[in-house]
Structure formats: structure tokens, C-alpha cells
Amino acid sequence: MHHGQVTATPVVGLVGNPNSGKSSLFNLLTGLRQRIGNFPGVTVEKKAGMLTLPGLPTVELIDFPGAYSCYPTSLDERLVVQELTNPEGDLFPDAIIYVADITKLDKHLLLFTQLRDLDLPMILVLNMADLMDADGLTVDLAKLSQELGVPVLAVSSRENRGIGELKTTIADLLRSPENFRPEHPFYEPGASARDVLSELRRELPARNDYHALLLTHHAPWLKHIPEQLRHKVQNARVSHGFHSLRAQVEETMDRYNTFEPIVKQTVRHAGDGDSLSDRIDTVVTHPLFGPILFIALMLLLFQALFAWASVPMDLIELIFGTLGEAIRENLPAGWFTDLLVDGIVAGLGGVLVFVPQIAILFFFIAILEEVGYLARAAYMFDSLMQRFGLNGRSVVALISGHACAIPAIMSTRTIANWKERLLTILVTPLTSCSARIPVYVILISFAVPPVAYFDGLIGLQGLAFAGLYFLGILGAMLSALVFKWILKTPDRSFLMLELPEYRTPVWRNVATTVYQKSKTFVVEAGKIILIISIILWAASTYGPRESMAAAEVQAQEQAVARQLSDEETADVLASERLEASYAGHLGKFIEPVIAPLGYDWKIGIALLTSFAAREVFVGTMATIYSVGSTDDEFRIRERLAEERNPVTGQPVYNRATAWSLLIFYVFAMMCMSTLAVTKRETNSWKWPLVQFVFMTAIAYGGAMLVYQLLS
Amino acid sequence: MPFPRSAAASLFKAGQSGTIERFTNEGLEGKLLDIGVRPGSRLRVVRKSPFGGSWYVKIDRQCLALRKKELACIMVK
Numbered sequence A: 001m002h003h004g005q006v007t008a009t010p011v012v013g014l015v016g017n018p019n020s021g022k023s024s025l026f027n028l029l030t031g032l033r034q035r036i037g038n039f040p041g042v043t044v045e046k047k048a049g050m051l052t053l054p055g056l057p058t059v060e061l062i063d064f065p066g067a068y069s070c071y072p073t074s075l076d077e078r079l080v081v082q083e084l085t086n087p088e089g090d091l092f093p094d095a096i097i098y099v100a101d102i103t104k105l106d107k108h109l110l111l112f113t114q115l116r117d118l119d120l121p122m123i124l125v126l127n128m129a130d131l132m133d134a135d136g137l138t139v140d141l142a143k144l145s146q147e148l149g150v151p152v153l154a155v156s157s158r159e160n161r162g163i164g165e166l167k168t169t170i171a172d173l174l175r176s177p178e179n180f181r182p183e184h185p186f187y188e189p190g191a192s193a194r195d196v197l198s199e200l201r202r203e204l205p206a207r208n209d210y211h212a213l214l215l216t217h218h219a220p221w222l223k224h225i226p227e228q229l230r231h232k233v234q235n236a237r238v239s240h241g242f243h244s245l246r247a248q249v250e251e252t253m254d255r256y257n258t259f260e261p262i263v264k265q266t267v268r269h270a271g272d273g274d275s276l277s278d279r280i281d282t283v284v285t286h287p288l289f290g291p292i293l294f295i296a297l298m299l300l301l302f303q304a305l306f307a308w309a310s311v312p313m314d315l316i317e318l319i320f321g322t323l324g325e326a327i328r329e330n331l332p333a334g335w336f337t338d339l340l341v342d343g344i345v346a347g348l349g350g351v352l353v354f355v356p357q358i359a360i361l362f363f364f365i366a367i368l369e370e371v372g373y374l375a376r377a378a379y380m381f382d383s384l385m386q387r388f389g390l391n392g393r394s395v396v397a398l399i400s401g402h403a404c405a406i407p408a409i410m411s412t413r414t415i416a417n418w419k420e421r422l423l424t425i426l427v428t429p430l431t432s433c434s435a436r437i438p439v440y441v442i443l444i445s446f447a448v449p450p451v452a453y454f455d456g457l458i459g460l461q462g463l464a465f466a467g468l469y470f471l472g473i474l475g476a477m478l479s480a481l482v483f484k485w486i487l488k489t490p491d492r493s494f495l496m497l498e499l500p501e502y503r504t505p506v507w508r509n510v511a512t513t514v515y516q517k518s519k520t521f522v523v524e525a526g527k528i529i530l531i532i533s534i535i536l537w538a539a540s541t542y543g544p545r546e547s548m549a550a551a552e553v554q555a556q557e558q559a560v561a562r563q564l565s566d567e568e569t570a571d572v573l574a575s576e577r578l579e580a581s582y583a584g585h586l587g588k589f590i591e592p593v594i595a596p597l598g599y600d601w602k603i604g605i606a607l608l609t610s611f612a613a614r615e616v617f618v619g620t621m622a623t624i625y626s627v628g629s630t631d632d633e634f635r636i637r638e639r640l641a642e643e644r645n646p647v648t649g650q651p652v653y654n655r656a657t658a659w660s661l662l663i664f665y666v667f668a669m670m671c672m673s674t675l676a677v678t679k680r681e682t683n684s685w686k687w688p689l690v691q692f693v694f695m696t697a698i699a700y701g702g703a704m705l706v707y708q709l710l711s
Numbered sequence B: 001m002p003f004p005r006s007a008a009a010s011l012f013k014a015g016q017s018g019t020i021e022r023f024t025n026e027g028l029e030g031k032l033l034d035i036g037v038r039p040g041s042r043l044r045v046v047r048k049s050p051f052g053g054s055w056y057v058k059i060d061r062q063c064l065a066l067r068k069k070e071l072a073c074i075m076v077k
Helices: A022-030 A075-084 A102-117 A141-148 A163-175 A191-200 A209-218 A227-239 A244-266 A276-284 A289-330 A335-352 A355-371 A373-386 A394-400 A405-414 A418-430 A434-447 A460-486 A507-541 A545-561 A566-580 A582-597 A601-610 A616-624 A633-642 A655-667 A672-682 A686-710 B026-034 B068-072
Strands: A011-016 A034-038 A045-051 A059-063 A095-101 A122-127 A152-154 B017-023 B042-048 B054-059 B062-067 B074-076
Touching: A011 A022, A011 A075, A011 A102, A022 A034, A022 A045, A022 A059, A022 A095, A022 A122, A022 A163, A022 A507, A095 A102, A095 A163, A102 A122, A102 A141, A102 A244, A122 A141, A122 A163, A141 A152, A141 A244, A152 A163, A191 A209, A191 A227, A191 A244, A209 A227, A209 A244, A244 B026, A276 A289, A276 A373, A276 B062, A289 A335, A289 A355, A289 A373, A289 A394, A335 A507, A355 A373, A355 A394, A355 A405, A355 A507, A373 A394, A373 B054, A373 B062, A394 A405, A394 A418, A405 A418, A405 A507, A405 A672, A418 A460, A418 A672, A418 A686, A434 A460, A434 A616, A434 A633, A434 A655, A460 A655, A460 A686, A507 A582, A507 A601, A545 A566, A566 A582, A582 A601, A582 A655, A582 A686, A601 A616, A601 A655, A616 A633, A655 A686, A672 A686, B017 B026, B026 B068, B054 B068, B062 B068, B068 B074
Parallel strands: A011 A059, A011 A095, A095 A122, A122 A152
Antiparallel strands: A034 A045, A045 A059, B017 B042, B017 B074, B042 B054, B054 B062
């Protein structure tokens, strides 16, 4: 039980409307001591942190998702109601810090009065107190506290004001919660609800009348209501003619009428003219300039992702390359060293190399969010995206996907409607990410002749390059359209989007976001990538004993016959060993499947290894064709051009095969990290599996069509 | 330029304003009330979105983006 004495680890919930500055306050109270995960059983992000208060055990502070009222319309909001109406649950708070925007008290008090009637010990925190001086806004805190029956504090999470006082008040609240109990409710259930309540009041696990009322409203979906009771509630609702929507409206109106006079007595606004935000919005959300500005911003972001990330990415690759070499030189040769260098160090490098792009992307997105721009972008593109079953906010993910699908998928958490968010997650990897670039570069020269028009201004190869990007976007939008028809959702879709006032970003929040997202990626996705790299390493290093031995003998014979240098011999040996390895056998095994696409077993191995990550393609090609230096795209290209089909004597990399491969790489889901992130974000193996199958199916079908048409 | 009689807010042109009288869609009413759109509030249609379908609306001092369907159930006079 949660009453009487202070429990071992008291739970304090941060609750409030979206845009109340709740997360900002959370960051300030907990610093980087946060744990981010999913709430049990649902895919809503749960942020928890530790708060130390003098003389009390460590407090667990939970940042609940933003909600407008106890009548939820999104998964986020449902979660708040679910946990706050379940006193037996682990997340049921001992106390609530209710955060409200000081300038929007007339709206933010709705949820406050509802939670107050649930008999939860509360503190009302008026955030954004920094606006009090600037806007000529005055609030009578003492009077407000007396009228609402809770301690009221004005804080500024932006300027770090009032936090000490808040901590003291939280400690007081936890020590003697009974002093903070309400004397009388704000709302008494009306006539329409009284009959149904009198029947159910004893049956329901409710602490008071309002709690019982909420359980009556939400019993159909609340997880802590047993099936039998759910039926009873359903029957009582029908027999008493209880109309949930009507009762909700009645209650909401009643509450507004109760607290509106209180707000009028205590809060005074100065001017009511057009604010700076309004003037900014005449340009930023202008029907013509708005989208132009958006495209310009996205180009800047795109540019930053390539230009700024390349230096740290090269550095990371250099560090891990050097580390690998150092290990190889200092440890005795053998399977352990190989595993360490080719499996673990290479795998670790493959994970960390994405971190700069993830950090930069989230740096930009956090700033745009903090400033208030993302809501504007969502407003501008909502109707366009809706036609494809997506949401205005999907635009951000689809653009980010051109750098890397991983952070893009992670950014979809801003989409409240589950179906729209899922669709965005599923189709985002179809946009051409940066890992496809080296593959495109090598193959386009075989697919398109180097012809240029207008004095070399527009090259055919460049056009083909742009076309591949466009094909990715087209694929993403059309797939979304198909999923829109297949998937059903119980959620209603709303826009009803608040466009908050523009503000300068709080850098502490930006830094926290960048740190948390990067860390989550490294830890969660990293584990899976590492395991896959080790498996891949083993499959391409080991093979059936006799064929491996035969491969070595053959390589030696070749070296002697062709009088090769030591380095060339090593290359030939690597190539022969790969062919004899398990991966090589697998390549031969799948050859019949990929033959209709115009690929031989060697391309098959490259395809298989590419399923871990696309950029592996180049490295595998280099190993297969015994090109020593893996980074030299030009040498690989020369070598590929020489490759002949042993039966027909024709070049393997002709126009049809090259186009077929290009199409395959545009659509195929060849990135373990993305699948790992999809799994994490959707909390099930079902969706990464669906994603893998549908993308690879499009890739296979598309590549086959192209090959058969061109050959 | 206020409307003389009550009309759905979706019929408003950019720049027109009025006072919210009631809602005609029960399903959307609860949610609209939750975000602070309620009878007695001042509503002004500021501008249309670039691709149509939604509107930039000012309710009292708060800015909101509403879809056409959402605006259509708000009766304003």
C-alpha cells in the first residue's frame, strides 16, 4: 500500500499537458540519471529518473507522456489513465507533480482537477515563470493555492528558478501526504452517471466516486479490470443508458465552469495583440514560403549530415582499422585474433560509425522541436501525408531516412497515432540512406554510359543517381498507401495540433536528447549488430574441412603457376577460402534463386553479407575478386569490368545485371541495425519481419522484372 | 468580419472570426473541449495549409492546427 509511511522507493509522477515544459523540468530534476524504455506491454516511451531528496530514500521520478484529460485519444494518453487509475500497479505514484504552462492555466487546469478528484497528493507547478515578467503576466500564487487546495509553485525550468523550493515541497509531500488530501471534489458525477455508479460503485476497485466513474468509462480497455468485471460494467452501462461521450462532455463543461472563475481571479494577462510568434508564422507557415523554407531547412540538414559527419566517421573507421591492425600485429595469428579483429572490432566499428550521424540528426531535430518548428511542419504537410496513411510528422522521418533509417525511425515517437507511426517506421527504410551510396557509385558505371549533355552540366549517370533516390521515395509512399488499406486501427486519427509559441531552445534539453538517443542506439542496436558480425565472420572464415584444405592447395598452385608476389598470393588465398567457406557454399546454394535476377554465386555472397549492412557489399566484392585494398572503389570497378561468365565468356556486369542489382539495393531491407531498431520501437518481432519480407519481395520482383526486360 | 448567424467554422475564410456556440459532432467534441476549444471561446481562422485540408486557427490566445472535418463541427456566430 502507498499510504501511511514513506515507501521504500517512493514513486513521483510528472504529469501535465503536452507543451507544458514537463520534460524540460524532468531533465533539470534528474540530469542524465535517466532510464528510457517502454512502459510494460505498450510501445509508449517511459522515462524514469532518480531524484535524491534530503532525509528520504531515493525517489523514482517518472515522466508520464503529455495528456490533455482523463479521456484519452492516443496510446500516450491511455497510458497515463491506465497507470493513474490502478492503485495496485507498480507505477502508481505516491505523489504527483502537475506541470502547467503559466500562460495557459485556463486550459491546463482541466486534467489537474480530474487528477485531484482521484485523491492523489499533488503539487501544482507553474512552469515558464520566466514569461511572468516579460509578458506583463501576474499570478496570485497564494490565492490560487488556497482555491485549488494544493501547494502552488512558480518555476522556470528554462532559467533554473524555483527548483530548490520544489524539491523541498516534494519532500514535505512524501513525508505527510495526508496534509495534501483534497477536502472536497471539484466535480460530482451528474444525474446521467449516478444510476450506473450506484450499481457499480461496490463492484469496482475504486477509491472514490470519481475513480469509479473513470473505471466505468474506460473499463473496455483498461488492463487491470478483469474480464468478468468488464462484462458487468458493460451490462450496467447499457441497462442504465450510460452514454460515455455525453457524460464526458458534461463533466468537462462542469469542470471548466468551476475553475474558470478561479483562474480569472488569480491570473492577469497584459496585452492581447499579435505576438512575435504570430508575425513569425505569417512567413513560416505561409502557403508558398512555408514549404520552400521547409525544403531549404531539410537540405541544410542533409548537407550537415554528410559534411559534418564525414570527419568523425572517418576518424572512427581509422581508429578501429588501426586498432584491428595493432591487435593483429601484437597477438599470435589464429582463430582468436581473427575473431577479435574481423568479428568484434569490425562489428563494434560498424556500430559506432553511425553515431556521428545519429547525434547530428537528433541535434537538429531537438532544436526544431524545442523552437516549436516541428509542429508547424506537421501542420503544413498533414493533408498531403494523410492521403498515404501517414501523419504530418512523418515528413521529418522520411527526410532523415536519406541519411540513415535508424535515427529516422527513432524520431517517429512524436507521432501519436499508432497506425500512422507504424506505417512511417515500415516505409522509412525505403528512402535511400547513405550506406547505399558506395553501392550506387560502383554499379551505375555499368548500368549507364558516361554521356553528358549541356557541356557536361547534366550527366546521364548523375540523372540515374537522382532517379534512384526518387525511386526510393516513390516506393515508400506507395507502400504506405498499400499498408493504409491493409492495416486496421481502433484509434481515431486527429490533427488538433497545438502550435506552441516560438522559443529559443534550452540547450540542456538538446544535449540530453542527443546523449540519450545515441546511447540507446549503441547499447540496444549494438548488441544485435555485434552478434550478426560475429556470425558473418565465422561463416566466411570457416568451411567444411576438406573443401577448405582443397582451396588452400589450389591457391598455392595458382600462386606458383602465375608466379605471384606474397601479397597477390594472400589475395588469391582469401578469395579461394571464401569460395570454400560456409558463406561460399551458401552463395552456391542460393544461386538458382538469384539466377533469374542475373546474379552468379559471387554476387550471391555479397548479397548475403549485405543483409547485415549494405556497405559490406563493397568489402565483400573486394574479398571475392581478390582486390587487396577494400576502400579502392575504382580498382574494384576495373576488376568487375573484367569479370567474365565462365560458360558464355560474356561480361558478368552487363547493363541488365547492373540495373537489376541497383533496383535490388534500392528496395531490399539489408540492414540489421534498422531491423533491430524497428523491433525495439514496435516492441515485437512481427513488424521487423513484415518489413523485411515486403521490402525484399519488392526488391526481388523489381530486380527480376528489370533484368528480364533488359537482357 | 463576424458572421450574423451561427455557421460551421469550416465555411470561414482566412481572417474571419466569431464566438464558438456549440459543436455538432459528439465524437470530436470531447477532444476539442480537452484541448481548450469550448463554447464562448473566440475563434479566428488565420490561414489555410499549403496543401489544403487543414487550417491554422487561433482560439483565444492559443494557436491550433485543425483538419477540415474538425473545423466543420464547430458552430460559430
